[in-house]
Amino acid sequence: MLTNKSETLLQVEGLKVYFPTKNKVNGEPVVVKAVDDISFTVKEGETFGLVGESGCGKTTAGKAILRVLNPTDGKVIYKGRDIAKMPMREIKTIRRELQLIFQDPYSSLDPRQSVYSILKEAIVCDRKRHSASEIQERVEDLLRHVELDLSMSDRYPHEMSGGQRQRLGIARALACNPKLIVCDEPVSALDVSIQAQIINLFEELQSKLGLTYIFIAHDLAVVRHIASRIGIMYLGNVVELMESRELFNNSQHPYTKALLSAVPTVDYYEEKNRKRILLEGEVPSPLRVPKGCPFNPRCPKATAICREQKPELRETSSNHFTACHNI
């Protein structure tokens, strides 16, 4: 694993994405704070994991980082340049280096294009001249990278299995020689046995091509396995940021602990001995984020200050950041 020595590739600072709504409360328009002031850095060659339940803003964060969505505020510094405020024309020049892989490969692939044509489109989008044989060679190269049979190049997405389609989605992202790939729930739609194949493929490609991933998922075990650092999100906020090896034994935020205990493991004996923390209620609507700490209404340890003041993310142990008043 490349961690300590490598350089920062992406730095996210105070990123905010707000969506205005038509609703008004006391004359003030209600704003959905999908991502509310998050900061983290991603080093070159590492995998950064973003975990959270649905509606926590993890996908919005991923899209804002790539400028698929325009952030309301904050900086996204990629290789020393702030993408968040860059004009669209300039974005286009670096977009090839920043790619996105989606959860459902079926809806992110054109059903009327063959594998070859899907990959060709991604290859020629750099507007350089490519001869037919160059493209053919590159398509075959990409298929080999994602371990798809070369005979697949004539197929259409509906003729492929879920795992094969996800491999194609990865191949398309690789076509532009990206540096950073935001993977949004790339394995959640797959069966367990196929999921492991794709996770291994992600890891192999990373070491072969020196890729950096931002891996967005709701499955803690998957993220723990693939990521070297993890950010836990809750209602638009990053509530804990840590090395992934600390997740199991040394997580500190009450939400992370509850999330961990809610995930059942396949280890029979361990499962028998685990303590379960059952949270009350459900995630509140992002339209009505509670005052103070966003987690306070469900937190078993909430005190008066939690209901008043929103905790900042601070270093609670070496290289481990938690946003909680009680630590």
Next chain:
Amino acid sequence: MSEPNKLLEVKNLRTSFFTSENEVKAVNDVSYYINEGEIVAVVGESGCGKSVTQMSVMQLVQTPPGKILGGEVLFEGKNLLDYKSKSKEMQAIRGAKIAMIFQEPMTSLNPVYTVGSQITEVIRRHKKCTKKEAWEIGVRALGDVGIPDPEARMKNYPFEMSGGMRQRALIAIAVACNSRLIIADEPTTALDVTTQAQVMELLLHIVDTMNTSLLIVTHNLGLVSRYAQRIYVMYAGRIVESGTTEDLLTRPAHPYTMGLLKSVPKLEERQGEKLIPIEGAPPNLAKLPEYCSFYPRCPYATEECKAKPAPELRSVDGKLHFKACHLETIPEEGR
């Protein structure tokens, strides 16, 4: 302990779907049982026939193209397959004695009726009572499944509820009808982890307090290890291994079960440890081979496995642990 009573016993169930070209054997000679008060899980990947098996038990398989070809479904001493799908007897059982909960609660509730009217409809169908009594039973049931302010919630439409709450409303129907068996088909797959834990704890509580049995159909091995007492593993329309949860998770005997366990990422694990996936993809159920259907993906397969017909379930330890595999022993780390 005396011999526990079998609540439901399925014997040699076979269900196929007929397309213009061929027969898709979705459920291929499946037998299992569930005791009173027990939690049993049927585990498998998508397309392995685990849901069709349950739909066949409830006679909810669409005919045509589907057809239940044979077998027995014994419930309270009667063979449910003797009844027609739309018979009075079957309707008295379906939804009342045996309740079913599906993965996506939004699609199993009617969006244009309030939750209350849908709950009372089921209650009135199965119990002799007035509208008012049914409403009261419904309110109590919603309270029992942990929905706050049940009176007001009865008047809600499904879209006004969250996913977890909708799933609770469906469980409330089972509670209101005093179901003997709840079949939950991927009950928590569409839910977030923390909500998933709440719903599972609720089902566990219902089994403990209401003299109900629970059959969970899922692809999630973790869920099973926490809640089930016994497990059936399905692959390509057959049960390939069965036993207590401890048997299957600590001493898996079938290469498929072993593969599944090795391919799941663990919460606690050293960095750099690789997942070991099962190579290849599940077979096409329309073109199943004569031999063991796991043969093409099995890392331990021998010539013998291809020569012999598909293996039958046989006991591993003389007790509850069964596997459908020709191999006597499987090398610990032979890959």
